[in-house]
Amino acid sequence: MNLAALKDALRARLGDDAVLDADADLDGYRGDLSSAVGEAPALAVRPRSTAEVIETMRLAAEACIVTVPRGGGTGLSGGAAACRGALVLSLERMRRIRRIDRHGATLTAEAGCTLAELHAVSRDAGLMLGLDHGGASSQLGGNLATNAGGKNVLRYGMAREQVLGIEAVLPGGALIEALAPLPKNNTGYDLAQLLTGSEGTLGVITAATLKLRPAPDRSATAWLAVPDTASVLALLALARAELGESLSAFELMSQAALGLEYAHAGSRGPEFASPWTVLLEAESASRHFAIDDAMVALVEVGLAEGIVTDGTLAARQSQREAMWRRREGIAAGMIETPGALKGDTAVPVAEIPRFIERACLAVEAIAPGCRPAPFGHVGDGNIHFNVLPPRDGDAAAFASRHDALTAAIEAVALGLGGTVSAEHGIGLIRRDGLLRMHAPAHLAAMRAIKLALDPAGLCNPGKIFSREIVASA
CATH class of the missing domain: 3.30.70.2190 (Alpha-Beta Plaits)
Structure with a gap:
């Protein structure tokens, strides 16, 4: 099946308005809020149901077209950046609240629901969702795919701490359906937790069951x-x-x-x-x-x-x-801010003062006159060590030093037992940091999981690992 045949098949099954291929329509599906620049996709598909996601993934696999899952496009690591000729699979139309259980304090919702919508529904039930980071347009699927954090991680944990069950479509169209709201379910590998934080590289999250808490009085x-x-x-x-x-x-x-x-x-x-x-x-x-x-x-x-x-x-x-x-x-x-470098490191809480002091020295040595502007979530050690260009400096010239500055900041964090990505994921822009962080055996296990679930490399290629690294595993 060639690209034209794929488009025709998708339009026949999903409707004309579900398939976009005009350049003007595709511009909004190229990238996210990170510095990563997405390439031109071949088409964007907007399914309304899990059945339509299954059909889209099945047809894309038959045509050997890579799929880039997309939520609200608010990510900061390039996880939703399109690659040339890809099918962007947007979950924006999957907005149904399937169930809310006041007694069990759970919520089952589709991936396109925004966090703002989920917070409103939870409040109406006298409950609350622990995941909150101020991103009004960010969607549930993207939050789970990146294991997003936020301001309440100190008490409620990251996105995966909210997940009781998940529904996802694997490359080729196979369905994983495990949405039962069971706080205790000890039955082998936890696929919900595996897919949470996988950044769309193992499949497309279509719905999830989330735990809720009593609403604060x-x-x-x-x-x-x-x-x-x-x-x-x-x-x-x-x-x-x-x-x-x-x-x-x-x-x-x-x-x-x-x-x-x-x-x-x-x-x-x-x-x-x-x-x-x-x-x-x-x-x-x-x-x-x-x-x-x-x-x-x-x-x-x-x-x-x-x-x-x-x-x-x-x-x-x-x-x-x-x-x-x-x-x-x-x-x-x-x-x-033009040229600003945005960081997402975390260190053990006790190391925060040393991290900030050493990172300030490290970036000043590379870009004299730069302005460190750290902020973040102290309770979980996640300090966003951001750096602004020198006053009256050339933003483009400063941006050319981002790789060196990032490597220096990450080196300080890793030297203190920290991480190169605390809550934004790896995506495109933190792949080198991931390689610096983990031992070969750890990386090999991750690549083996990717190859087991996506042997043809069709699902969000180039994210977390480059295509070449996965192919050589």
């Missing part, structure tokens, strides 16, 4: 000035002692990162003359826990011990939302 949010990174760790220990399991977010922002957010979004919020700011939040589903009193006690002790130099507590929901807009706006500011 109350929360407390603080915006605190901290003098140095050693004090950040002391404040984290204090927060855990005072707030216990109610501690849900502990976000660190450098002055450079907040300055960038203000320059791009102009958000108004608390401003302190401090090199570091922490956004700290606790939440509880129990009305019996005096969470506000606990947060006040935490701040008072922090001020008395000198690990907090100033701060403010959110007195109303609008103030809380303003604080989170500032924090979440940093990532948007980075994406919009």
